[in-house]
Amino acid sequence: MPPELARLGHVALETPDLDGSLSFFSDVVGFEEVEREGDTSYLRAVDEFDHHSIALTEAEESGVDHIGWQTVDSESLSAFAERLEGEGIDVTWVEAGEELGQGEAIRFSTPTGHEFEFYHEMEKPDPPAERRSKLKNKTYSRTTTNPIAPRRIDHTQLWDTDAAGFAEWLQEALGFTVQEQYDRTDGSRWGTFLTACGNKIEAAVIDDEEAGNDPALHHIAYKVDTADDLFDAHDAMNEHGIPTDGIGQHSISRGKFLYVRDPVSGHRIEFNAGGYLVFDPNWEPIAWTEDDLEDRQWIGQIKSKERVNY
Structure with missing residues (x-):
């Protein structure tokens, strides 16, 4: 079977002021901060189960580090790496946990210069008890989130x-x-x-x-x-x-x-x-x-x- 992608997973962004950007993404828009390590904050929308769909990292200037796509299975990572390398594209393997919440991944530049990441595994952490919905098929309770928060x-x-x-x-x-x-x-x-x-x-x-x-x-x-x-x-x-x-x-x-x-x-x-x-x-x-x-x-x-x- 040829390797397959499952879906768009996340985007890793760079900002010159992490706290300033968080005041927009979290306080105004309503994304939930799942975890923060050093100069990177991991955010998800209120109806998402995965660890994050946005990673915000402080850098000298604004930029896009990569766009992450989930594969249908772990075998597709190696298969995609082989296919891309066969086209002369350099592939970098990323160890599990280097991007918090995420398993092993590959990163590469597309022929025209877009930065992509493929991964299969992503943690599904529970929100804090005081923000958790009582519905098991829902993450955050609407009574504890920004009412305009995207889903x-x-x-x-x-x-x-x-x-x-x-x-x-x-x-x-x-x-x-x-x-x-x-x-x-x-x-x-x-x-x-x-x-x-x-x-x-x-x-x-x-x-x-x-x-x-x-x-x-x-x-x-x-x-x-x-x-x-x-x-x-x-x-x-x-x-x-x-x-x-x-x-x-x-x-x-x-x-x-x-x-x-x-x-x-x-x-x-x-x-x-x-x-x-x-x-x-x-x-x-x-x-x-x-x-x-x-x-x-x-x-x-x-x-x-x-x-x-x-």
Whole structure:
């Protein structure tokens, strides 16, 4: 059997001021700090079982250390390492526990420069007793958490000056599948929307129209329950004096969105509601062109193209 990825797992971010960023990610947005070691804090959303879906590390400047993907089994780690090395890609093995809560992993740079990590095992720690839900199939109690806290990690948006080539490599080398795609009127590809697990978009690969830019992360998206949560989140940002980057509904994926950035690091979080799931093994990608939708959004717009490099 060929190696397989199971899903998007976590993103490791860098910030010039860890405590300052934590005041945004934890106090304002509502992520739960699971553990802290040295200059790194491990966070998870309130309905996640895994040890973390965000790692925040203090560094000289903002950056993205890696994006973590979980494999379907431990054997896939070695198989992926062999496949990647066969393509001439350097693979670094990471010992279990080097990233807290995580088992053995491999890290590598994709051909266009995105930093990826593959792992299989991740701890599922219990929250503190005073914050734990009485439901065994739920982690944190809503009565103890920030009411706008996002539920779970959903997807990343990756910018690349060779977005079409990167998306093709994700399919051929790593087994991603395409859910939707958007072409300009000249036939060039603006965006490819892919998944590793087969039931939703997990990597939105966008063509960076400013030639010469390094590959970058535009945002990490987290699910909330309803569109009302987007307005509650907007209200909370206003109360804290944090500007937002736009609210509305995408055409691609049909997801409703609110974007907001950490004032310290510039890392962007998308609150995402709605959308659809795909379980059909015979799914045909939905193809969009500028003739279908010139503005690419159904309602509203995102105000900023700022993104953070690796």
